[in-house]
Amino acid sequence: MIEFRNVTKLLGGNAVLDNLNLTIKQGEVFVIVGTSGAGKSVTLKHMVRLMTPDEGNVYIKGEDITNATGADLERARERFGYLFQGGALLAWLSVMDNVALPLREKTDMPEDEIISKVRKTLALVGLEDDGDKKPSEISGGMQKRAGLARAIIREPEIILYDEPTSGLDPVTSRTIDTLIDDMSENLGVTSVVVTHDLHSALAIGDRIAMLGGGKIVELATPDEFIVSDKPEVQAFLESQYITKEGSWERKKS
Amino acid sequence: MKKDWIARELTVEVVVGVFLAMILLGFFYFTIFLSGKKFGEKKYEFAVTFENVMGLRETDDVVVRGMPIGSVKKLSLKDNGVLVECSLKKKLTMKKDYKIVIVSKSMLGGRYLQVYEGSEEFPELPAEFQLHGEPPYDLMTDAAELVGAMKDGFIEGGIIANLKSTTEKIDEVADRIKNGKGTLGKMLSDDETLYTDLAESAASLKKIAARLERGEGILGKLMSDDDTLYAEVEQIVKEVRAVVDDLRETSPIVTFTSVFFGAL
Amino acid sequence: MISREPEYFPPSLNYYGRMGRRAMFLCRDSGHAVLLLVSAIANLRYVFEKRSQKEVFMQMYVFGVKSLGVITVVAVFTGMILALQAGLELQKFNQQVYIGSAVMVSMLREMGPFMTGLILAACVGSAMAAQLGTMTVSEEVAALELMSIDPVRFLVMPRIAAMAIMTPVLAFYTCIMGVVGGGIVGMTQLDVSWVAYIENARDFAEYKDLYVGLFKAFLFGVIITTVSCHEGFATTEGAVGVGISTRRAVIICFLYILVVGYFITRLFY
Incomplete structure (x- = not known):
């Protein structure tokens, strides 16, 4: 579905991605973890060409988007829903209008259909009562859920989550995790989650990739990831009080 | 890639x-x-020599029959005069009796180049003919000279002295009026304002006489630099007019003399 | 592409290298701004769509109507200052009535558009740069691009259209308020009756003054929007970056207003 071939990206003179090779399969929940500055968000941005590789190519469904422009790029981007770190809602529009924006701008759907679809999507993320509020009037977690509603309203094939749980309390974090889980279960979309929260990574991921120094340090299923003997992975696990011996139960069936 | x-x-x-x-x-x-050039506009060169350009400056207007048609572009000093190069919007055909003069725009300064092309019956001049401007004629300079002469007259001819003695006379008259002496005095002694006016005029005149003596009175200066002096003169003229009925001349100088030598 | 990738250039070796890079950045930034304007003009074809119109009217309200208060105060006092200055000089010649034409002509030609431009640059331009800068920093612009909503059509075009319409209107309003202010000073300080003042002002004002002034104001509006939007989109580095962009936007607008104002005056008179 998404393939990185020998992607190198230099930012500030340093190689943030260093000859990265990565393949994400259709329908899976692929989690990218790593410390700050390890290139997680940069990887995500390459998938939608918010960033362009200095070397190497990025393929979406076998299509090279590295040099795509205009209509090609637009078509490639239409496959994606992108949940930004802060939600990236437009401040002067209500939550409802924000979610309706992609439909109003890019489709010919009649207004009443748009409204009913927006209501349905808001219900899906648990915001059915907050449609008329402005983004500044709702909490950070609700902003992220609204952002998610906007990301999925056009039923994309791939949803990218950039730090969906950062800055949220544990309870809200788990709610978001459940949402991500539901998306892939119910809508059958491919999900790519960038996070440094291992708890959610282990809970929702089908495969977890750990980035470090622009390369993949470890790529494994959650069960294998916990028992990995790579020192970077061990340090990362320990920092979040997750140990091999401790019981780690997946919520996912 | x-x-x-x-x-x-x-x-x-x-x-x-x-x-x-x-x-x-x-x-x-x-x-x-x-400066002064518009895009795509055809320009015609025009050069004149002058003995003296009287402070003509670059960018000053060139006027033909009262209409500005261009401006002075360059002034350069030559052996026996000044070469004035202009750039014009219209082509001028100069006749033999042409006349080019430098004229003052206003009393406050500024010059322009006045061009008379000449009349039809005279032959046209060849294009390469070196035009020559008229010797300078300047109203302000003339006026200044005139006033200078007048000032000399004032001092040398004892006009100042006359003025002084006249003022004394006015004082005397004022005293006499106050005391009710003489027929005129009797007639006027009831009218206190008339007396005051007269006395004030006398005081002002003294002041002006003193300033004229100090050499502050060139007409040009009166007009442009020293507003107060000018205003004073004007004011006094008005007062004197009010007091002395039979003076109807407008020129200040004539009025002075009338007041001093005629009325009393 | 509006959202830009962070750039990195290795530190240059010497003074000339730094100067050269600066010059290149300057050229590239102004080029980016010009391209932004061109692309916004190309997007003007959408201005008659209903959704764009709504946005244009909203921007007109935000920029125009909400600036009215400060513009009124500045305009009235500008007119009063002009009248007082000219009046004090003219009073020496007993020609105070000419403050009518002095205020009218200088407001129409120069001060009206100029003051409007400066005020709009200070309050609207800075707000615009700050808003777009914040949007850029909080990835809202990137989000728009990912939704394949062109930020130029969605954000820049309505602002340019709104400012291109509102600035001449506000400049005209400034002129009127300035003339009123001059009249007040004339009546109270200089013994010029209102009727004489207006008569004099009307006698000397030409339609050309009005047209050139309004054209100037129109250009100022376009320049302010283009510069502010460009600076907003060029924001990097979070809240500090927004501050820097805002400051740059206002300074560049001021410079352009002065320089372009001079050029226009020079070309038409």
């Missing part, structure tokens, strides 16, 4: 930026250094 794409976008932006910078610089050049 990807580098090319970035490089291309950057180059487009840089090229457009350089283009914008060039446009702005071009504007600067055309508006600041090529």
Whole structure:
């Protein structure tokens, strides 16, 4: 579905991605973890060409988007829903209008259909009562859920989550995790989650990739990831009080 | 390959930026250094020599039959005069009896070049003919000279002394009026204001006489530099007019003399 | 592409290298701004769509109507200052009535558009740069691009259209308020009756003054929007970056207003 071939990206003179090779399969929940500055968000941005590789190519469904422009790029981007770190809602529009924006701008759907679809999507993320509020009037977690509603309203094939749980309390974090889980279960979309929260990574991921120094340090299923003997992975696990011996139960069936 | 794409976008932006910078610089050049010129307008050269240009400056107007048709572009000092080069919007055909003079715009300064092309019945001059301007004639200078002469007259001819003695006379008259002496005095002694006016006029006149003596009274100065003196003179003229009924001349100087030598 | 990738250039070796890079950045930035304007003009074809119109009217309200208060105060006092200055000089010649034409002509030609431009640059331009800068920093612009909503059509075009319409209107309003202010000073300080003042002002004002002034104001509006939007989109580095962009936007607008104002005056008179 998404393939990185020998992607190198230099930012500030340093190689943030260093000859990265990565393949994400259709329908899976692929989690990218790593410390700050390890290139997680940069990887995500390459998938939608918010960033362009200095070397190497990025393929979406076998299509090279590295040099795509205009209509090609637009078509490639239409496959994606992108949940930004802060939600990236437009401040002067209500939550409802924000979610309706992609439909109003890019489709010919009649207004009443748009409204009913927006209501349905808001219900899906648990915001059915907050449609008329402005983004500044709702909490950070609700902003992220609204952002998610906007990301999925056009039923994309791939949803990218950039730090969906950062800055949220544990309870809200788990709610978001459940949402991500539901998306892939119910809508059958491919999900790519960038996070440094291992708890959610282990809970929702089908495969977890750990980035470090622009390369993949470890790529494994959650069960294998916990028992990995790579020192970077061990340090990362320990920092979040997750140990091999401790019981780690997946919520996912 | 990807580098090319970035490089291309950057180059487009840089090229457009350089283009914008060039446009702005071009504007600067055309508006600041090529003053008075409009784009695509045909210009005709026009050169005249003068003995003296009386402070004519570059960018001053060139006027034909009262209509400005161009401006002075360059002034350069020659062996026996000044070469004035102008740039005109219209082509002028000069006749043999042409006349070119430098004229003062106003009392406050400023000059322009007045061109008379000459009348139809005279032959046309060849294009390469070196035009020569009239010797300077300047109203202000003449006036200044005149006033200078007058001032000399004032001092040398004892006018100042006369003025002084006249003022004393006015004082005397005022005293006599106050005391009710003489027929006129009797007639006027009831009218206190008339007396006051007269006394004040006398005081002001004394002041002016003193200033004239100090040499502050050139007409040009009176008009432009020293507003107060001018205003004073005007004021006194008014007062004196009010007091002395039979003086109807408008010229201040004549009025003075009338007051001093005629009325009393 | 509006959202830009962070750039990195290795530190240059010497003074000339730094100067050269600066010059190149300057050219590239101004080029980017010009391209932004061109692309916004190309997007003007959408201005008659209902959704764009709504946005244009909203921007007109935000920029125009909400600036009215400060513009009124500045305009009235500008007119009063002009009248007082000219009046004090003219009073020496007993020609105070000419403050009518002095205020009218200088407001129409120069001060009206100029003051409007400066005020709009200070309150609207800075707000615009700050808003777009914040949007850029909080990835809202990137989000728009990912939704394939062109930020130029969605954000820049309505602002340019709104400012291109509102600035001449506000400049005209400034002129009127300035003339009123001059009249007040004339009546109270200089013994010029209102009727004489207006008569004099009307006698000397030409339609050309009005047209050139309004054209100038129109250009100022376009320049303020283009510069502010460009600076907003060029924001990097979070809240500090927004501050820097805002400051740069206002300074560049001021410079352009002065320089372009001079050029226009020079070209038409």
